[in-house]
Amino acid sequence: MKERSALFCNACAREIKMENGILKEDVFEGNKEWGYFSEKDMVRHSFILCEACYDKMISNFAIPVEEIEVTEL
Template sequence: MRQFKEQTRKVKEVTSIVCNKCGRVIPVVEGVPQEDVLTVDKRWGYFSEKDNRRDHFDLCESCYDELTRNFKIKMEEE
């Protein structure tokens, strides 16, 4: 979840990113997150029960690791 400070009506500056799973705050300095995060922005399609809904969330690296560790089919890594 991104937290913003409004600079002007049209310009918003990200001040921090909060992991939606654990709530840990990742600071942002001059627009740059101080840790890497997974950002998901999903617009659901016609054949889902969430037709046209947009979901957006952020996960810290620890929560990402916890999520992917439980995959039945392991993801590919390069």
């Protein structure tokens, strides 16, 4: 994620809490470089979702996301 003075959720436009350039809440960062055999060949999409919007997005999945417990960050 590149450094910015302000960061906003792409879904709800809520400003993400930051202090001195450091995130004070976690976000989902999506990045996709589209390649051959797509309608978006040679285009990169990137977006930020707050946790609430991420939860809303995955609640619509037909197949749930895989959850793996992590003991260390």
